[in-house]
Amino acid sequence: MPRIAYAFPDEVLEHVFSFIHSDQDRNAISLVCKSWYEIERWCRRSIFVGNCYAVSPVMVVKRFPKLRSISLKGKPHFADFNLVPEDWGGYACPWIEAMASAYPWLEEIRLKRMVLTDESLELISKSFKNFQVLVLSSCEGFSTDGLAAIAANCRNLRELDLRESEVEDLSGHWLSQFPDSFTSLVSLNISCLGSEVSTCALERLLAGCPNLQSLRLNRAVPLEKLVNLLGRSPNLVELGTGAYTSEMQPDVFSDLSRAFVGCKQLKSLSGFWDAMPYYLPAVYPISSRLTSLNLSYATTESPYLVKLVSECRNLQRLWVMDYIEDSGLEALAVSCKDLRELRVFPSDPFGLEPNVALTERGLVSVSEGCPELQSVLYFCRQMSNAALVTIARNRPNMTRFRLCIIEPRKPDYLTLQPLDAGFGAIVEHCKNLRRLSLSGLLTDRVFEYIGSYGKKLEMLSVAFAGDSDLGLHYVLSGCDNLRKLEVRDCPFGDKALLANAAKLETMRSLWMSSCNVSFGACKLLGQKMPRLNVEVIIDERGPPDSMPESCLVEKLYIYRTVAGPRMDMPGFVWRMEGDSALRVS
Amino acid sequence: MILVPNYATYRKRDGFLISLLLKKKKKFLCLVASERKRERERERVGYRKVQEGSFSASTKPSSFSVLFLTLLEHDYIGLAEKPSMEISEKSSHLNLNLKETELRLGLPGSESPERKPTNLISLFGKDLRNTNALKNLVAGSKRGFSDDAVVDFEGKINNTHKASQSAKPKQDKKPEISETNDHVSPPSSKEQVVGWPPIRSFRRNTMACSLIKNKDDDEEEERKPSEASGFLYVKVSMDGAPYLRKVDLRMYTNYMQLSSALEQMFTCFTIGECNSGGFPGKDGLSESSLRDLLHVSVHVVTYEDKDGDWMLVGDVPWEMFTESCRRLRIMKGSEAIGLAPRAMEKKGWSHNNNCRRIK
Numbered sequence: 048m049p050r051i052a053y054a055f056p057d058e059v060l061e062h063v064f065s066f067i068h069s070d071q072d073r074n075a076i077s078l079v080c081k082s083w084y085e086i087e088r089w090c091r092r093s094i095f096v097g098n099c100y101a102v103s104p105v106m107v108v109k110r111f112p113k114l115r116s117i118s119l120k121g122k123p124h125f126a127d128f129n130l131v132p133e134d135w136g137g138y139a140c141p142w143i144e145a146m147a148s149a150y151p152w153l154e155e156i157r158l159k160r161m162v163l164t165d166e167s168l169e170l171i172s173k174s175f176k177n178f179q180v181l182v183l184s185s186c187e188g189f190s191t192d193g194l195a196a197i198a199a200n201c202r203n204l205r206e207l208d209l210r211e212s213e214v215e216d217l218s219g220h221w222l223s224q225f226p227d228s229f230t231s232l233v234s235l236n237i238s239c240l241g242s243e244v245s246t247c248a249l250e251r252l253l254a255g256c257p258n259l260q261s262l263r264l265n266r267a268v269p270l271e272k273l274v275n276l277l278g279r280s281p282n283l284v285e286l287g288t289g290a291y292t293s294e295m296q297p298d299v300f301s302d303l304s305r306a307f308v309g310c311k312q313l314k315s316l317s318g319f320w321d322a323m324p325y326y327l328p329a330v331y332p333i334s335s336r337l338t339s340l341n342l343s344y345a346t347t348e349s350p351y352l353v354k355l356v357s358e359c360r361n362l363q364r365l366w367v368m369d370y371i372e373d374s375g376l377e378a379l380a381v382s383c384k385d386l387r388e389l390r391v392f393p394s395d396p397f398g399l400e401p402n403v404a405l406t407e408r409g410l411v412s413v414s415e416g417c418p419e420l421q422s423v424l425y426f427c428r429q430m431s432n433a434a435l436v437t438i439a440r441n442r443p444n445m446t447r448f449r450l451c452i453i454e455p456r457k458p459d460y461l462t463l464q465p466l467d468a469g470f471g472a473i474v475e476h477c478k479n480l481r482r483l484s485l486s487g488l489l490t491d492r493v494f495e496y497i498g499s500y501g502k503k504l505e506m507l508s509v510a511f512a513g514d515s516d517l518g519l520h521y522v523l524s525g526c527d528n529l530r531k532l533e534v535r536d537c538p539f540g541d542k543a544l545l546a547n548a549a550k551l552e553t554m555r556s557l558w559m560s561s562c563n564v565s566f567g568a569c570k571l572l573g574q575k576m577p578r579l580n581v582e583v584i585i586d587e588r589g590p591p592d593s594m595p596e597s598c599l600v601e602k603l604y605i606y607r608t609v610a611g612p613r614m615d616m617p618g619f620v621w622r623m624e625g626d627s628a629l630r631v632s
Numbered sequence: 633m634i635l636v637p638n639y640a641t642y643r644k645r646d647g648f649l650i651s652l653l654l655k656k657k658k659k660f661l662c663l664v665a666s667e668r669k670r671e672r673e674r675e676r677v678g679y680r681k682v683q684e685g686s687f688s689a690s691t692k693p694s695s696f697s698v699l700f701l702t703l704l705e706h707d708y709i710g711l712a713e714k715p716s717m718e719i720s721e722k723s724s725h726l727n728l729n730l731k732e733t734e735l736r737l738g739l740p741g742s743e744s745p746e747r748k749p750t751n752l753i754s755l756f757g758k759d760l761r762n763t764n765a766l767k768n769l770v771a772g773s774k775r776g777f778s779d780d781a782v783v784d785f786e787g788k789i790n791n792t793h794k795a796s797q798s799a800k801p802k803q804d805k806k807p808e809i810s811e812t813n814d815h816v817s818p819p820s821s822k823e824q825v826v827g828w829p830p831i832r833s834f835r836r837n838t839m840a841c842s843l844i845k846n847k848d849d850d851e852e853e854e855r856k857p858s859e860a861s862g863f864l865y866v867k868v869s870m871d872g873a874p875y876l877r878k879v880d881l882r883m884y885t886n887y888m889q890l891s892s893a894l895e896q897m898f899t900c901f902t903i904g905e906c907n908s909g910g911f912p913g914k915d916g917l918s919e920s921s922l923r924d925l926l927h928v929s930v931h932v933v934t935y936e937d938k939d940g941d942w943m944l945v946g947d948v949p950w951e952m953f954t955e956s957c958r959r960l961r962i963m964k965g966s967e968a969i970g971l972a973p974r975a976m977e978k979k980g981w982s983h984n985n986n987c988r989r990i991k
Binding site for chain 1: 825826827828830831832833834835838839842843865867874875876877878990
């Protein structure tokens with residue numbers, strides 16, 4: 048049956064493809080045959096680049112001439128924890144410039160962990176006539192001046208989300224740059240900003256934008272002003288309060304309560320900086336509507352938190368500080384049967400002694416009581432194999448499990464054994480586990496379990512674990528779907544890395560810091576695998592040439608790429624290539 | 633801003649080093665030898681562009697510079713003895729005296745618990761007696777100098793940088809930092825490991841702000857919301873270090889904690905400089921390395937304030953410092969000669985009005 052592919056004109060195929068949105072499916076389509084590749088690339092509207100150095104802007108522009116939406120990620124995940132030095136890279140500028148000339152109709156830009164300048168923001172605001180969505184997650188390098196340009200020039204802006212970015216806060220005036228005629232805002236997240244924004248400007252903005260659904264204010268917005276703002280945005284679905292503290296005034300309380308009730312669509316609350324117990328009950332009237340509650344900045348004591356949480360029977364996501372304690376989590380397990388995601392953050396991460404009564408028991412109760420629980424991030428100070436096994440058996444539907452036992456290398460507190468068996472049970476029972484973070488005392492055994500059971504595992508974070516290269520080898524050889532591996536302070540070395548060199552091309556990236564990998568191995572790897580960038584970050588001056596082969600590498604970042612060496616490496620980053628470390632300047 | 637008074641003694645080919653106190657508690661400026669600065673710049677740029685082949689050791693100080701250093705050293709001895717004592721007497725409420733802002737070379741596994749000059753290679757006139765210590769420096773593995781706590785892979789955590797633990801007063805710790813571990817019991821004092829526990833900087837800053845606020849509430853002080861700004865990460869550069877670091881000033885409550893943290897972070901670079909002539913494994917120390925070490929010795933922490941002026945860390949109360957500091961720079965003592973303004977006063981050094989502003 049020859050030429051079936053040509054039986055359909057391109058327009059028909061294009062129309063069919065327009066129903067396919069998932070990137071993976073799109074990628075699969077483009078591999079079928081050349082004509083499908085061509086058709087698909089002309090009609091691709093949205094692209095996600097998980098590592099901005101895996102491909103160059105020029106290549107993207109060349110292949111996909113009609114993009115409307117682009118998402119980029121820059122620095123490695125461990126940059127969040129200060130492990131990646133300043134000026135490492137992740138610059139958005141070349142991308143913005145390439146897109147400014149190629150995509151006049153670009154609508155959406157989403158960046159994560161990238162460095163962005165005010166000039167780029169201005170370029171964005173002026174180059175894209177129909178620009179609608181700007182999401183900057185954990186980005187840095189820009190100031191409120193850049194935001195002013197966006198506010199002033201993007202007439203159709205729907206979403207401006209600065210979540211957790213580091214913004215140089217010159218003043219709050221940028222918000223006033225939104226013109227009076229501006230009506231399109233749907234989502235605004237300024238929770239990371241430090242300085243005060245003018246409440247008048249906010250009120251004016253809200254009054255003009257009837258479609259506003261998501262508003263996350265910054266800490267500087269006082270509670271009294273919140274009432275006015277809520278009054279002007281009755282269609283809110285998500286609200287992030289400012290500082291949730293004030294003089295105890297009954298009229299403020301009742302106004303606040305009424306304002307919450309007035310937002311009939313309100314489902315998600317966050318903010319709650321310095322939350323005062325007095326004002327928490329203002330939320331009770333709407334508690335049954337809430338599906339998402341972020342109390343992770345609320346330094347309130349357990350009883351008040353518990354009361355609030357018990358009222359929210361339809362809660363699906365809860366982020367909270369460990370002030371909630373085991374008793375609070377038990378109450379949660381009883382009340383919130385629809386809970387899907389739980390994150391418990393430490394209130395005193397650097398203290399030596401526990402300051403709250405939060406142990407592994409809290410997590411066990413939640414795993415028992417909440418059948419829908421899939422995603423967990425839990426900081427605690429003690430854990431046992433028995434608890435982990437129980438959790439695993441209770442919740443085989445777990446997809447993301449991140450446990451951080453605050454003290455590195457802490458064993459099972461009951462048996463003083465390593466926690467291999469516990470984490471082993473997690474990977475064994477939770478067959479759909481996609482993301483796992485380990486902590487506590489762990490030997491190579493746990494990696495053996497992960498390698499044999501973690502077949503769906505995509506991201507693994509390891510710290511202070513393992514005994515030898517075997518650990519790394521188990522993971523790299525066993526986890527078929529592994530995309531991101533990040534390791535710190537583990538005795539993993541050359542043998543495992545070199546033996547599994549081919550695996551590295553199937554992954555997005557590998558980060559290893561304070562491990563036992565030598566320069567010689569990195570050079571060899573760089574030489575053998577031209578489609579990987581093997582980048583080392585060194586402390587000493589001078590290129591790694593002059594370093595002996597056996598010298599250990601402090602930080603190593605390996606990622607696959609079709610773009611070759613990157614052009615913007617700072618002085619302390621060197622790409623390994625065979626006999627000499629190459630720097631392309 | 634660089635001011636150059638007309639000191640015949642200090643007029644050297646390489647440039648001038650001056651510090652000037654304008655008013656009490658006002659700015660004073662550290663001048664960096666301009667040529668030396670350029671020299672360093674050349675070095676830094678040079679090593680980045682090197683593609684292959686051996687990298688020439690960091691420029692050995694010319695004999696002239698050694699002379700310069702010796703001179704300075706000589707003068708410094710006179711300076712150093714008194715001022716530190718006087719400063720510490722005077723400013724007992726300030727946690728800082730000169731010595732405490734200095735970075736010392738702390739060796740992994742070695743003890744330099746107190747800021748005793750004896751253990752140190754210091755421009756403050758002490759003898760360079762620690763050839764043993766130096767050998768350790770050279771012979772130590774690179775891994776030992778990571779800014780993380782050195783981890784012994786048999787399952788213990790080594791106490792590498794115990795520097796100045798005992799010097800710190802016992803404090804009731806707010807959970808901003810756990811560097812002082814005065815309840816020392818096995819397992820012995822834990823050092824704060826970079827990036828552990830894995831909490832995002834945004835959250836750490838916010839928590840630190842909350843705690844400060846609570847402290848203020850207790851003291852019945854009002855803080856405007858705008859003051860509790862989220863970020864207090866400031867960049868820290870050290871002359872000769874390959875890359876910048878960032879520190880979160882809200883993590884610390886006094887100068888000693890800050891300097892301790894900086895010391896931990898940057899010791900690895902100092903060692904690196906020592907090794908510039910060669911790498912661990914080479915026998916002993918060459919003369920050039922020794923001279924390099926003279927270079928290296930004492931470091932002084934300076935900061936750029938809101939007005940763009942460079943000031944010595946420790947002059948102002950901690951809160952004022954955290955509010956006005958925009959970035960930090962760790963200079964070599966040799967560049968910040970005469971940085972004890974009170975000492976200058978004491979010595980009766982009047983600043984010449986014949987000043988030249990450079991830059």
